[in-house]
Amino acid sequence: MTGTEKMPGEERRQVILETLQKADSPLTGKELGEMTNVSRQVIVGDITLLKAKKEPILATSQGYIYMHTSAGPEKIEKVLVCYHTPEQTEEELNILVDHGLTVKDVKVEHPVYGDLSASIMVANRLEVKEFIRRVNEANAVYLSNLAEGGIHLHTVIADDQYQIDNAEIALKKAGILVE
Structure with a gap:
């Protein structure tokens, strides 16, 4: 993919989801937008669609986090x-x-x-x-x-x-x- 090519919606949401699942710190809409060559506003819409599909994504003051279920000790x-x-x-x-x-x-x-x-x-x-x-x-x-x-x-x-x-x-x- 070239640096200016816009990624199709379904593919972009899959990339966003996989990126958030692998991230060890919050990612901002701007960062996700730069990675997928779309605006932060498009990312906000993508996140909303992912949440509607029951993906456990949390919007925090530092950015988006994927809430993994933990197999570790109970909090x-x-x-x-x-x-x-x-x-x-x-x-x-x-x-x-x-x-x-x-x-x-x-x-x-x-x-x-x-x-x-x-x-x-x-x-x-x-x-x-x-x-x-x-x-x-x-x-x-x-x-x-x-x-x-x-x-x-x-x-x-x-x-x-x-x-x-x-x-x-x-x-x-x-x-x-x-x-």
Whole structure:
């Protein structure tokens, strides 16, 4: 295939799917578009079609991830209720990842739209820093700002309960955890 030849839709979606399945880090729509010689907007449509076929693709703040079923040890998920100022967002996320947790998402109850959620998928300080940079660069508002009272939920993933317990202690100490 030449560098400017546009790949047919079904073939392109197969390449996208295989690329995401092999990737060990998120891939952006721009990266996938450059690989297949189409725009990022075309990739967004392709991803939507793949999701409609029940492919477990997750859109995160860092890009697209294929969610493999794991044969490894079971992970623990827990929902934490938090409150803080927008300026404390980085502190909150760093506390969580510093205790070995992956922050899967954020959820809020909006007074008009009801439940809103967004994937975050950060597991270390570098990913937290990149997430914060992207929010600031886009002049975006944190979902917690849209909730009445700023209360929001985070689904976290851990290897064991000990990690979650220690993260909760640190969040309490920082005045972020709502009990």
